[in-house]
Amino acid sequence: MAQATPLLVLGEALVDEFHDGPVAGGAPFNVARSLAALGAPVRFVSRIGADDAAGRVVLDSAARFGLAVDDVQRDPQRATGRVSVHETAGGGHRFEIHADAAWDHLAPPAAVAPGLAYFGSLAQRHAVSRATMRAVLKAFDGPRLLDLNLRPGTDTPALAAESLMLADWVKINEDELDRLQAWFEPTLGGLMARFALHRLVLTRGDAGYALYGAHGQLLASGEGVAxxxxxxxxxxxxxxxxxxxxxxxLGRDLTATLALANRYAAMVCGVRGPLPADPTALAPWRAELHALASQA
Structure with a gap:
């Protein structure tokens, strides 16, 4: 069996404050914890407060999911990031992301091995973390996947363009695709060509997902999962x-992996916050992933 490709995840770790209590979150931290629980080799680079309650929530969650925190930096001056989650009828939510958190001041990590990299746009809201992330990504040897979360404050055409130019793959939702096409190119193929994107993954909520190739051609799709x-x-x-x-x-078949990812996302919609409270709930998903056929 081929050796798994190392994964580098860059960005924020924070605490989502729901009406019924705090939950560890931040898109990169969510991704990194899932990767650890799924048995993929992940290195998570982030920054939290040196010793505060929110930071302890983050570290405790990392430990429960088996995620190493060697590259989670401790900031002696700034607090761990916090997000107030304002919930709406029907399970919707609006995020209030508090300013000047520890993750806004990410320092360069130690030498980074080749592999696959994941990054987002929110962690680039401050000049310090933005410069660190871009330096790491420009020098990175391997494909880079951008999760373009267009949140208030990081939803400018300039930041989107600069992030897209660093990416080989991008994952966006339908609203984000509409905004990118309005800003840059009206066609999917034109948008991908402009930024030299190899793949675009479009998530469509309860309508499923689609994967597009470098020229905007549909490569795979799936319906939503109730x-x-x-x-x-x-x-x-x-x-x-x-x-x-x-x-x-892990080198698994891409079409089968996407179908599994679609079901995995639906499962998460049935729990409070971004992951099950009990990491053992992910064991069947790990087993199913590892049982998938290898990519031809």
């Missing part, structure tokens, strides 16, 4: 991304 016990959609997209990255790292 979640009868819907709780919230927090972290569903991150779970999809994590399963996709795990499959790429």
């Amino acid at each position: 979640q009868p016990a819907f709780v919230d959609s927090v972290g569903a997209g991150d779970s999809f991304t994590a399963m996709l990255l795990a499959g790429l790292s």
Whole structure:
């Protein structure tokens, strides 16, 4: 069996504050925890407060999911990131992301091995972390996947363009695709050509997903998966991304990996927050991933 490709995950680790208590979150942290639980080799680079309650929530969650924290930096001046989650009827949510957190001041990590890299746009909101991430990504040897979360404050055409130019793959939702096409190119093929993207993964909520090739051609798609016990959609997209990255790292069949990622995201919609409270709930998903056929 071929050796798994190392995964580098860059970005924020924080605490989502729901009305009924805090839950560890941040898209990169969600992805990294899933990857660890799924048995993919992941290195997570982030920054939290040196000693605060939110940071302890982050570290405790990392430990429960088996995620190493060697590259989680401790900031002696700034606090661990916090997000107030304002919930709406039907399981929707609005995020209030508090400013000047530890993850805004990410320092360069030690030497990075070749492999696959994941990064987002939110962690680039501050000049310090933005410069660190771009330096790492420009020098990175291997494909880079961008999860373009267009949140208030990081939803500018300039930041989107600069991030897309660093990426080989991009994962976006339908609203984000509409915005990118309005900003840059009206056609999917034109958008991918402009930024030299190899693959684009479009998540469509309960309508499923689609994978497009370098010229905008449809390569794979799947219908939505119903979640009868819907709780919230927090972290569903991150779970999809994590399963996709795990499959790429392990060399699993891409079409089968995407279908599994679709079901994994639906499962997360049935739990509070971005991941099940009990990591053992992910064991069947890990087994199913590792049982997939290898990519031809």
